[in-house]
Amino acid sequence: MQLNKFIAMRDGHRRLISRELERFDSTELTTSEYERLLHLIMEEAEEVRTLNDKIVNHNDIEDLSSELVEGKSYLINLELKIQRLRDNLNKRIGTKEEITSNVSQDENNSGQTETR
Template sequence: MQLNKLIAMRDGHRRLISRELARFDSTELTTSEYERLLHMIVEEAEEVRTLNDKIVNHNDIEDLSSELVEGKSYSFDLELKIQRLRDNLNKRIGNKEEITSNVSQDENNSGQPEPDKEIVCVFRN
């Protein structure tokens, strides 16, 4: 495959990752949406790593050193962002379990079961 095409493909994946990373800050996501979006970003990151390897190993690469440093630097930064998102997801899941266990304790302590409650979700644009 041509070097220019590999670089263009990698740049496209990087733009997609940047756009999707912005959704974590700009959109109120449910925990399952958050988890799914994170999974898709991890898949895209793997594709970028694969393309980086193909680019670095390409016969027509002129500035191998610069390409290697730039590609690895992007990958390192992305891995840190992904880890932060994973940590945030674990906090969300942990808080959800804590809330669930507190509700169960409250119901058990009252002696009387509480009636079913309606859950209302608010979506912001």
């Protein structure tokens, strides 16, 4: 019975991850919201990883090979999505720093008087 509970918990975490991943596409997030949501998804991925380990190490598992392949395949795909989101976050942060830097330069230049 414990095996079914682990599988149900893992499925719940996967559904939550899937739902939250959709927010990156469907919602305009601030950089801090984006970063926080990415962090929360990474925490959920760790929960899935832990539950996968519990499932494949459980005594009552009938099809270990299929469960192992399916669980690892899901995590590999999720890691690729997370890496893509990290890359996007780094681009957002880089763009924000460039904008801030340009604004600072403009402010410094505006205070100077032009000599002819």
